Amino acid sequence: MTMSTRTLGSTGPQVSALGLGCMGMSALYGGADRAESIATIHAALEAGVTLIDTGDFYGMGHNELLIGEALRTAPAARREQARVSVKFGALRGPDGGWSGYDGRPAAVKNFAAYSLQRLGVDHIDVYRPARLDTDVPIEETVGAIAELIEKGYVRHVGLSEVGAGTIRRAAAVAPVADLQIEYSLISRGIEESVLPVTRELGISVTAYGVLSRGLISGHFSADRQLAADDFRAHSPRFQDENLRHNLNLVEALRKIAEQKGVSVAQIAIAWVLSRGEDIVPLVGARTRERLAESLGALDVTLDAADLVAIEEAVPAGAAAGERYAAAQLAQVER
Numbered sequence: 605m606t607m608s609t610r611t612l613g614s615t616g617p618q619v620s621a622l623g624l625g626c627m628g629m630s631a632l633y634g635g636a637d638r639a640e641s642i643a644t645i646h647a648a649l650e651a652g653v654t655l656i657d658t659g660d661f662y663g664m665g666h667n668e669l670l671i672g673e674a675l676r677t678a679p680a681a682r683r684e685q686a687r688v689s690v691k692f693g694a695l696r697g698p699d700g701g702w703s704g705y706d707g708r709p710a711a712v713k714n715f716a717a718y719s720l721q722r723l724g725v726d727h728i729d730v731y732r733p734a735r736l737d738t739d740v741p742i743e744e745t746v747g748a749i750a751e752l753i754e755k756g757y758v759r760h761v762g763l764s765e766v767g768a769g770t771i772r773r774a775a776a777v778a779p780v781a782d783l784q785i786e787y788s789l790i791s792r793g794i795e796e797s798v799l800p801v802t803r804e805l806g807i808s809v810t811a812y813g814v815l816s817r818g819l820i821s822g823h824f825s826a827d828r829q830l831a832a833d834d835f836r837a838h839s840p841r842f843q844d845e846n847l848r849h850n851l852n853l854v855e856a857l858r859k860i861a862e863q864k865g866v867s868v869a870q871i872a873i874a875w876v877l878s879r880g881e882d883i884v885p886l887v888g889a890r891t892r893e894r895l896a897e898s899l900g901a902l903d904v905t906l907d908a909a910d911l912v913a914i915e916e917a918v919p920a921g922a923a924a925g926e927r928y929a930a931a932q933l934a935q936v937e938r
Protein backbone atom coordinates (compact mmCIF):
# COMPACT_ATOMS: atom_id res chain seq x y z
CA MET A 605 0.00 0.00 0.00
CA THR A 606 1.32 3.46 -0.86
CA MET A 607 0.47 6.03 1.76
CA SER A 608 -0.80 9.35 0.42
CA THR A 609 0.92 12.40 1.83
CA ARG A 610 0.15 16.01 2.66
CA THR A 611 2.48 18.87 3.48
CA LEU A 612 2.13 20.74 6.75
CA GLY A 613 1.89 24.39 5.78
CA SER A 614 4.01 26.11 3.19
CA THR A 615 7.23 25.43 5.11
CA GLY A 616 6.48 22.31 7.11
CA PRO A 617 7.29 18.64 6.57
CA GLN A 618 5.59 16.22 4.24
CA VAL A 619 3.61 13.74 6.34
CA SER A 620 1.19 10.87 5.82
CA ALA A 621 -2.37 12.03 5.02
CA LEU A 622 -3.44 10.44 8.30
CA GLY A 623 -1.56 10.96 11.55
CA LEU A 624 -1.57 8.79 14.67
CA GLY A 625 -2.47 10.59 17.91
CA CYS A 626 -1.15 8.64 20.87
CA MET A 627 -2.88 10.38 23.80
CA GLY A 628 -5.36 7.58 24.50
CA MET A 629 -2.47 5.13 24.92
CA SER A 630 -1.53 6.91 28.17
CA ALA A 631 -4.47 8.88 29.43
CA LEU A 632 -7.99 10.15 29.28
CA TYR A 633 -9.86 7.25 27.66
CA GLY A 634 -9.47 4.59 30.35
CA GLY A 635 -6.77 1.94 30.56
CA ALA A 636 -4.74 1.01 27.50
CA ASP A 637 -2.57 -2.05 26.92
CA ARG A 638 1.12 -1.05 26.69
CA ALA A 639 2.20 -3.89 24.38
CA GLU A 640 -0.78 -3.30 22.09
CA SER A 641 -0.06 0.44 22.07
CA ILE A 642 3.50 -0.17 20.91
CA ALA A 643 2.31 -2.73 18.36
CA THR A 644 -0.16 -0.11 17.09
CA ILE A 645 2.59 2.50 16.64
CA HIS A 646 4.74 -0.09 14.86
CA ALA A 647 1.82 -1.10 12.61
CA ALA A 648 1.17 2.55 11.80
CA LEU A 649 4.81 3.17 10.87
CA GLU A 650 4.80 -0.02 8.80
CA ALA A 651 1.67 1.18 6.94
CA GLY A 652 3.44 4.42 6.06
CA VAL A 653 2.02 6.67 8.78
CA THR A 654 4.76 9.19 9.48
CA LEU A 655 3.03 11.76 11.71
CA ILE A 656 3.00 10.75 15.37
CA ASP A 657 1.38 13.18 17.81
CA THR A 658 1.85 13.45 21.56
CA GLY A 659 1.95 15.88 24.47
CA ASP A 660 4.53 15.88 27.27
CA PHE A 661 1.64 15.96 29.77
CA TYR A 662 -0.18 12.88 28.40
CA GLY A 663 0.26 10.63 31.41
CA MET A 664 2.95 13.06 32.72
CA GLY A 665 5.65 11.84 30.35
CA HIS A 666 4.25 8.32 29.96
CA ASN A 667 3.19 8.91 26.36
CA GLU A 668 6.59 10.22 25.29
CA LEU A 669 8.36 7.29 26.96
CA LEU A 670 5.98 4.92 25.16
CA ILE A 671 6.62 6.56 21.78
CA GLY A 672 10.35 6.60 22.54
CA GLU A 673 10.26 2.85 23.11
CA ALA A 674 8.21 2.25 19.96
CA LEU A 675 10.64 4.31 17.88
CA ARG A 676 13.68 2.61 19.38
CA THR A 677 12.29 -0.84 18.60
CA ALA A 678 11.03 0.00 15.08
CA PRO A 679 13.08 -0.78 11.97
CA ALA A 680 15.56 2.06 11.40
CA ALA A 681 14.00 3.06 8.06
CA ARG A 682 10.58 3.47 9.67
CA ARG A 683 12.00 5.34 12.64
CA GLU A 684 13.76 7.81 10.36
CA GLN A 685 10.53 8.54 8.47
CA ALA A 686 8.61 9.35 11.66
CA ARG A 687 7.79 13.00 12.29
CA VAL A 688 7.02 13.56 15.95
CA SER A 689 4.72 16.40 16.96
CA VAL A 690 4.83 17.38 20.64
CA LYS A 691 2.59 19.68 22.70
CA PHE A 692 3.96 21.31 25.82
CA GLY A 693 2.86 23.79 28.45
CA ALA A 694 0.11 22.02 30.39
CA LEU A 695 0.95 21.90 34.10
CA ARG A 696 0.04 18.81 36.12
CA GLY A 697 0.22 17.73 39.73
CA PRO A 698 1.35 14.38 41.19
CA ASP A 699 -2.32 13.44 41.56
CA GLY A 700 -2.81 14.01 37.82
CA GLY A 701 -4.62 17.31 38.39
CA TRP A 702 -4.35 20.17 35.89
CA SER A 703 -3.12 23.59 36.98
CA GLY A 704 -2.85 25.86 33.97
CA TYR A 705 -0.33 26.53 31.21
CA ASP A 706 3.21 27.83 31.09
CA GLY A 707 4.44 29.43 27.87
CA ARG A 708 7.40 31.41 29.29
CA PRO A 709 10.54 31.06 27.15
CA ALA A 710 12.58 29.46 29.95
CA ALA A 711 9.77 26.95 30.54
CA VAL A 712 9.55 26.15 26.82
CA LYS A 713 13.26 25.25 26.72
CA ASN A 714 12.93 23.22 29.92
CA PHE A 715 9.93 21.28 28.56
CA ALA A 716 11.83 20.60 25.31
CA ALA A 717 14.91 19.31 27.14
CA TYR A 718 12.82 16.74 29.01
CA SER A 719 10.82 15.73 25.91
CA LEU A 720 13.98 15.06 23.91
CA GLN A 721 15.21 12.77 26.68
CA ARG A 722 11.93 10.89 27.06
CA LEU A 723 11.47 10.45 23.33
CA GLY A 724 15.13 9.49 22.85
CA VAL A 725 15.46 11.73 19.79
CA ASP A 726 17.83 14.57 18.92
CA HIS A 727 15.08 16.83 17.61
CA ILE A 728 11.31 17.30 17.73
CA ASP A 729 9.70 17.76 14.32
CA VAL A 730 6.81 20.04 15.31
CA TYR A 731 6.70 21.72 18.72
CA ARG A 732 3.61 23.54 19.95
CA PRO A 733 2.09 25.09 23.06
CA ALA A 734 -0.97 22.99 23.96
CA ARG A 735 -2.94 26.10 24.90
CA LEU A 736 -2.27 29.81 25.00
CA ASP A 737 -0.69 30.95 28.28
CA THR A 738 -2.68 34.15 28.70
CA ASP A 739 0.08 35.64 30.92
CA VAL A 740 2.73 35.36 28.20
CA PRO A 741 2.57 37.06 24.79
CA ILE A 742 2.45 34.36 22.10
CA GLU A 743 5.39 36.15 20.43
CA GLU A 744 7.60 35.17 23.40
CA THR A 745 6.50 31.52 23.39
CA VAL A 746 6.95 31.18 19.63
CA GLY A 747 10.22 33.13 19.86
CA ALA A 748 11.54 30.48 22.24
CA ILE A 749 10.56 27.72 19.80
CA ALA A 750 12.31 29.68 17.03
CA GLU A 751 15.48 29.68 19.16
CA LEU A 752 15.17 25.91 19.61
CA ILE A 753 14.87 25.62 15.83
CA GLU A 754 17.99 27.71 15.35
CA LYS A 755 19.88 25.36 17.66
CA GLY A 756 18.57 22.26 15.84
CA TYR A 757 16.44 20.87 18.69
CA VAL A 758 13.14 21.53 16.91
CA ARG A 759 12.28 21.66 13.19
CA HIS A 760 8.93 23.48 12.98
CA VAL A 761 6.53 25.64 15.00
CA GLY A 762 2.98 24.41 15.56
CA LEU A 763 0.00 25.86 17.41
CA SER A 764 -2.93 24.27 19.21
CA GLU A 765 -6.46 25.49 19.94
CA VAL A 766 -5.85 29.19 19.33
CA GLY A 767 -7.97 31.71 17.48
CA ALA A 768 -7.37 33.89 14.42
CA GLY A 769 -5.65 36.78 16.25
CA THR A 770 -3.10 34.54 17.98
CA ILE A 771 -2.42 32.65 14.75
CA ARG A 772 -1.57 35.91 12.99
CA ARG A 773 0.67 37.10 15.83
CA ALA A 774 2.50 33.76 16.00
CA ALA A 775 2.99 33.59 12.24
CA ALA A 776 4.53 37.06 12.28
CA VAL A 777 7.34 35.71 14.50
CA ALA A 778 8.15 32.46 12.68
CA PRO A 779 6.61 30.24 9.99
CA VAL A 780 3.89 28.03 11.48
CA ALA A 781 3.53 24.52 10.01
CA ASP A 782 0.13 23.60 11.42
CA LEU A 783 -2.60 24.44 13.85
CA GLN A 784 -3.83 21.45 15.81
CA ILE A 785 -7.51 21.88 16.60
CA GLU A 786 -10.68 19.85 17.00
CA TYR A 787 -12.49 19.33 13.71
CA SER A 788 -15.07 16.71 12.84
CA LEU A 789 -18.55 16.31 11.43
CA ILE A 790 -19.90 17.43 14.79
CA SER A 791 -17.23 20.04 15.66
CA ARG A 792 -17.10 22.46 12.78
CA GLY A 793 -16.33 25.60 14.74
CA ILE A 794 -13.12 26.34 12.82
CA GLU A 795 -14.85 26.78 9.47
CA GLU A 796 -16.00 30.34 10.03
CA SER A 797 -13.03 32.30 11.32
CA VAL A 798 -10.05 29.96 11.79
CA LEU A 799 -9.75 28.05 8.50
CA PRO A 800 -9.86 31.24 6.37
CA VAL A 801 -6.87 32.57 8.35
CA THR A 802 -4.80 29.37 8.29
CA ARG A 803 -5.43 29.17 4.54
CA GLU A 804 -4.49 32.79 3.99
CA LEU A 805 -1.23 32.27 5.91
CA GLY A 806 -0.33 28.88 4.41
CA ILE A 807 -0.76 26.96 7.67
CA SER A 808 -2.18 23.42 7.71
CA VAL A 809 -4.63 21.99 10.21
CA THR A 810 -3.98 18.75 12.05
CA ALA A 811 -7.50 17.84 13.09
CA TYR A 812 -8.08 15.99 16.33
CA GLY A 813 -11.26 14.49 17.73
CA VAL A 814 -12.16 13.42 14.19
CA LEU A 815 -14.24 10.66 15.77
CA SER A 816 -15.24 13.02 18.57
CA ARG A 817 -13.28 10.87 21.02
CA GLY A 818 -15.08 7.75 19.90
CA LEU A 819 -18.59 9.24 20.03
CA ILE A 820 -19.09 9.17 16.26
CA SER A 821 -16.92 6.10 15.63
CA GLY A 822 -19.92 3.78 15.38
CA HIS A 823 -18.48 1.72 18.26
CA PHE A 824 -19.79 3.79 21.18
CA SER A 825 -23.03 2.92 22.92
CA ALA A 826 -25.10 4.48 25.68
CA ASP A 827 -24.50 1.53 28.03
CA ARG A 828 -20.70 1.91 27.94
CA GLN A 829 -19.34 2.29 31.50
CA LEU A 830 -16.71 5.00 31.78
CA ALA A 831 -14.17 5.29 34.61
CA ALA A 832 -14.24 8.52 36.62
CA ASP A 833 -10.92 9.63 35.09
CA ASP A 834 -12.15 9.04 31.54
CA PHE A 835 -12.47 12.40 29.73
CA ARG A 836 -15.77 11.27 28.30
CA ALA A 837 -17.33 10.75 31.74
CA HIS A 838 -17.32 14.57 32.07
CA SER A 839 -17.73 15.64 28.46
CA PRO A 840 -21.09 17.34 27.84
CA ARG A 841 -21.58 15.42 24.58
CA PHE A 842 -21.47 12.08 26.42
CA GLN A 843 -24.09 12.96 29.05
CA ASP A 844 -27.60 11.46 29.19
CA GLU A 845 -29.94 13.20 26.76
CA ASN A 846 -27.05 14.71 24.78
CA LEU A 847 -25.53 11.26 24.32
CA ARG A 848 -28.82 9.81 23.12
CA HIS A 849 -29.25 12.67 20.64
CA ASN A 850 -25.66 12.36 19.38
CA LEU A 851 -25.88 8.60 18.97
CA ASN A 852 -28.98 9.12 16.82
CA LEU A 853 -26.80 11.20 14.49
CA VAL A 854 -24.39 8.27 14.36
CA GLU A 855 -27.23 5.95 13.34
CA ALA A 856 -28.10 8.31 10.48
CA LEU A 857 -24.45 8.18 9.45
CA ARG A 858 -24.45 4.38 9.74
CA LYS A 859 -27.10 4.11 7.00
CA ILE A 860 -24.81 5.99 4.60
CA ALA A 861 -21.81 3.90 5.66
CA GLU A 862 -23.71 0.66 5.11
CA GLN A 863 -24.81 1.75 1.64
CA LYS A 864 -21.18 2.41 0.75
CA GLY A 865 -19.97 -0.81 2.37
CA VAL A 866 -17.69 1.02 4.80
CA SER A 867 -17.77 1.73 8.53
CA VAL A 868 -19.08 4.80 10.35
CA ALA A 869 -15.58 5.71 11.53
CA GLN A 870 -14.33 5.52 7.96
CA ILE A 871 -17.06 7.91 6.78
CA ALA A 872 -16.24 10.35 9.60
CA ILE A 873 -12.49 10.28 8.84
CA ALA A 874 -13.03 10.43 5.06
CA TRP A 875 -15.26 13.49 5.55
CA VAL A 876 -12.43 15.35 7.33
CA LEU A 877 -9.96 14.21 4.65
CA SER A 878 -12.34 15.60 2.01
CA ARG A 879 -12.26 19.10 3.52
CA GLY A 880 -8.96 20.01 1.86
CA GLU A 881 -5.38 19.02 1.21
CA ASP A 882 -4.36 21.34 4.04
CA ILE A 883 -6.12 19.16 6.62
CA VAL A 884 -4.53 16.09 8.18
CA PRO A 885 -6.73 14.03 10.51
CA LEU A 886 -5.06 12.66 13.64
CA VAL A 887 -6.77 9.44 14.64
CA GLY A 888 -6.64 8.22 18.21
CA ALA A 889 -6.37 4.49 17.47
CA ARG A 890 -4.80 2.55 20.33
CA THR A 891 -5.18 -0.93 18.94
CA ARG A 892 -4.11 -2.40 15.61
CA GLU A 893 -7.74 -3.20 14.86
CA ARG A 894 -8.86 0.43 15.23
CA LEU A 895 -5.80 1.57 13.29
CA ALA A 896 -6.63 -0.73 10.37
CA GLU A 897 -10.18 0.61 10.33
CA SER A 898 -8.90 4.21 10.33
CA LEU A 899 -6.42 3.56 7.53
CA GLY A 900 -9.31 2.15 5.48
CA ALA A 901 -10.73 5.68 5.36
CA LEU A 902 -7.93 6.65 2.97
CA ASP A 903 -9.58 4.42 0.35
CA VAL A 904 -13.06 5.88 0.80
CA THR A 905 -14.05 8.39 -1.87
CA LEU A 906 -16.96 10.64 -1.05
CA ASP A 907 -18.69 11.97 -4.15
CA ALA A 908 -20.99 14.99 -4.28
CA ALA A 909 -24.08 12.86 -3.55
CA ASP A 910 -22.35 11.25 -0.54
CA LEU A 911 -21.43 14.68 0.82
CA VAL A 912 -25.04 15.88 0.48
CA ALA A 913 -26.31 12.75 2.24
CA ILE A 914 -23.76 13.20 5.05
CA GLU A 915 -24.74 16.86 5.43
CA GLU A 916 -28.39 15.87 5.71
CA ALA A 917 -27.60 13.18 8.28
CA VAL A 918 -25.33 15.42 10.38
CA PRO A 919 -25.87 19.09 9.56
CA ALA A 920 -23.41 21.64 10.96
CA GLY A 921 -24.24 22.34 14.59
CA ALA A 922 -26.26 19.13 14.95
CA ALA A 923 -24.45 17.86 18.06
CA ALA A 924 -25.96 18.29 21.50
CA GLY A 925 -23.57 19.60 24.14
CA GLU A 926 -20.33 21.54 23.95
CA ARG A 927 -17.10 19.74 22.97
CA TYR A 928 -15.53 20.51 26.37
CA ALA A 929 -16.87 21.09 29.87
CA ALA A 930 -16.99 24.78 30.86
CA ALA A 931 -13.60 24.93 32.66
CA GLN A 932 -11.76 23.43 29.68
CA LEU A 933 -13.73 25.46 27.18
CA ALA A 934 -12.43 28.58 28.91
CA GLN A 935 -8.89 27.52 27.98
CA VAL A 936 -9.46 27.21 24.25
CA GLU A 937 -9.42 30.44 22.28
CA ARG A 938 -12.42 31.09 20.07
Ligand SMILES: NC(=O)c1ccc[n+]([C@@H]2O[C@H](COP(=O)([O-])OP(=O)(O)OC[C@H]3O[C@@H](n4cnc5c(N)ncnc54)[C@H](OP(=O)(O)O)[C@@H]3O)[C@@H](O)[C@H]2O)c1
Nearest residue numbers: 625626627628812813814815816817818821888889894897
Ligand atom coordinates in the same frame (compact mmCIF):
# COMPACT_ATOMS: atom_id res chain seq x y z
N1 LIG B 1 -4.40 19.73 20.63
C1 LIG B 1 -5.31 19.29 21.45
O1 LIG B 1 -5.88 20.05 22.24
C2 LIG B 1 -5.69 17.85 21.44
C3 LIG B 1 -6.77 17.40 22.20
C4 LIG B 1 -7.11 16.05 22.13
C5 LIG B 1 -6.38 15.19 21.34
N2 LIG B 1 -5.31 15.65 20.62
C6 LIG B 1 -4.49 14.74 19.78
O2 LIG B 1 -5.31 14.17 18.78
C7 LIG B 1 -5.26 12.75 18.86
C8 LIG B 1 -6.59 12.18 18.44
O3 LIG B 1 -7.60 12.65 19.34
P1 LIG B 1 -8.65 11.70 19.96
O4 LIG B 1 -7.92 10.53 20.52
O5 LIG B 1 -9.56 12.46 20.81
O6 LIG B 1 -9.40 11.29 18.63
P2 LIG B 1 -10.52 10.36 18.14
O7 LIG B 1 -9.90 9.58 17.05
O8 LIG B 1 -11.69 11.23 17.87
O9 LIG B 1 -10.96 9.42 19.35
C9 LIG B 1 -10.21 8.32 19.70
C10 LIG B 1 -11.07 7.31 20.40
O10 LIG B 1 -12.07 6.84 19.47
C11 LIG B 1 -12.29 5.45 19.64
N3 LIG B 1 -12.34 4.78 18.33
C12 LIG B 1 -13.32 3.99 17.88
N4 LIG B 1 -13.06 3.58 16.63
C13 LIG B 1 -11.89 4.05 16.28
C14 LIG B 1 -11.10 3.93 15.14
N5 LIG B 1 -11.46 3.24 14.07
N6 LIG B 1 -9.93 4.58 15.11
C15 LIG B 1 -9.53 5.30 16.16
N7 LIG B 1 -10.23 5.43 17.31
C16 LIG B 1 -11.42 4.81 17.36
C17 LIG B 1 -11.14 4.96 20.49
O11 LIG B 1 -11.70 4.54 21.70
P3 LIG B 1 -11.51 3.04 22.15
O12 LIG B 1 -10.02 2.79 22.08
O13 LIG B 1 -12.06 3.07 23.52
O14 LIG B 1 -12.30 2.25 21.16
C18 LIG B 1 -10.24 6.11 20.76
O15 LIG B 1 -9.83 6.15 22.09
C19 LIG B 1 -4.87 12.47 20.31
O16 LIG B 1 -4.31 11.19 20.44
C20 LIG B 1 -3.90 13.57 20.57
O17 LIG B 1 -2.63 13.23 20.05
C21 LIG B 1 -4.98 16.97 20.65
